Amino acid sequence: MKEADIRPLDLFNKFIELSISDIESFFSDKTAFVEVSCPACDSNDSEEGLIKYGFRYLICTNCDSLYCSPRPNILQLESFYQTSKSVEFWASHFYHKTVKARRKLMFQPRAQLALKISEQNHDNSSNLVLVDVGSGYGMLLDEAQATGRFTRVIGIEPNKDFASMCIRRGFEIINKSAEDLQPNDVNAHVATCFEVLEHVYNPCKFLASIRNGLGIGGRLLLTTLTVTGFDIQILWENSKSLTPPHHLNIMSVDGIRRLMQRGGYRVLKIETPGKLDLDIVLNAYQQNEGIERSRFVNILMSKDNGQTNEDFQRFLQKHLLSSHVRVVAERVD
Numbered sequence: 001m002k003e004a005d006i007r008p009l010d011l012f013n014k015f016i017e018l019s020i021s022d023i024e025s026f027f028s029d030k031t032a033f034v035e036v037s038c039p040a041c042d043s044n045d046s047e048e049g050l051i052k053y054g055f056r057y058l059i060c061t062n063c064d065s066l067y068c069s070p071r072p073n074i075l076q077l078e079s080f081y082q083t084s085k086s087v088e089f090w091a092s093h094f095y096h097k098t099v100k101a102r103r104k105l106m107f108q109p110r111a112q113l114a115l116k117i118s119e120q121n122h123d124n125s126s127n128l129v130l131v132d133v134g135s136g137y138g139m140l141l142d143e144a145q146a147t148g149r150f151t152r153v154i155g156i157e158p159n160k161d162f163a164s165m166c167i168r169r170g171f172e173i174i175n176k177s178a179e180d181l182q183p184n185d186v187n188a189h190v191a192t193c194f195e196v197l198e199h200v201y202n203p204c205k206f207l208a209s210i211r212n213g214l215g216i217g218g219r220l221l222l223t224t225l226t227v228t229g230f231d232i233q234i235l236w237e238n239s240k241s242l243t244p245p246h247h248l249n250i251m252s253v254d255g256i257r258r259l260m261q262r263g264g265y266r267v268l269k270i271e272t273p274g275k276l277d278l279d280i281v282l283n284a285y286q287q288n289e290g291i292e293r294s295r296f297v298n299i300l301m302s303k304d305n306g307q308t309n310e311d312f313q314r315f316l317q318k319h320l321l322s323s324h325v326r327v328v329a330e331r332v333d
């Protein structure tokens with residue numbers, strides 16, 4: 001897989017342009033922003049991280065997570081996600097153009113993994129229930145359905161347009177935020193949540209709410225970004241993953257572990273299976289000559305040898321050093 005397969009560079013740049021203009025229309029007045037503690041470990045000990053498009057990011061000195069503070073309040077974020085141009089562009093153009101590649105490279109393997117995880121947790125594998133949090137277009141719902149192994153496949157999606165789109169295709173959708181889930185609403189064997197955690201106002205509360213959607217012993221399969229990953233560390237303020245107000249929580253692997261515990265889970269597995277770190281750095285260097293280059297990455301590039309890069313990416317995966325992190329956790333009772 002290459003970055004361009006799932007994030008064509010011209011579309012990604014357009015998305016970032018729109019995000020910057022959205023910031024002017026939605027967040028030029030920051031008086032209602034809220035100072036927060038570390039979203040991963042709740043510590044207030046921090047140092048300055050960076051400023052990006054006028055948003056301040058702090059580094060937690062307790063767990064090394066990077067997080068936006070002060071950040072827009074919940075109502076501001078809700079309004080942003082319902083009506084902003086960058087979100088609309090992501091949903092219409094961006095996602096649409098990459099749907100085939102995303103389905104094959106991302107969502108089919110995710111559905112298979114979710115199936116495996118739910119089977120491990122359930123004696124009677126003829127009656128499995130999956131809930132996908134932030135189901136969007138319903139790609140995970142499609143692929144989970146296609147396995148033919150889930151009795152119920154449910155999406156939780158606050159956005160009305162996405163929700164009605166999936167309802168028209170016959171899916172069971174709860175059109176509200178995960179934070180509004182009540183215990184016993186769903187009782188799923190497995191909850192999935194892909195690339196949502198970095199966006200939410202309060203990750204601990206968000207995870208505790210997903211826990212409400214799981215039955216006893218239910219499991220969560222989650223992916224997010226981590227600041228301890230290679231491309232983010234190398235590119236830092238030039239990293240497109242640090243795009244406010246979309247990405248507010250870019251936690252360390254250690255921070256994510258602590259967060260899962262605080263949210264009421266036992267971590268069964270945490271890994272960084274990302275495939276794109278080096279590709280992302282090389283693309284950023286090619287696109288923006290103004291970026292100060294890492295000497296080490298220059299050496300990697302000069303090798304001009306696919307095998308070196310492939311081995312290097314495997315090394316990142318193996319040692320929890322890729323920026324794409326995946327967690328499997330179990331609800332604690």
Ligand SMILES: [Zn+2]
Pocket residue numbers: 038039040041042043060061062063064065255
């Ligand atoms: Zn922390």
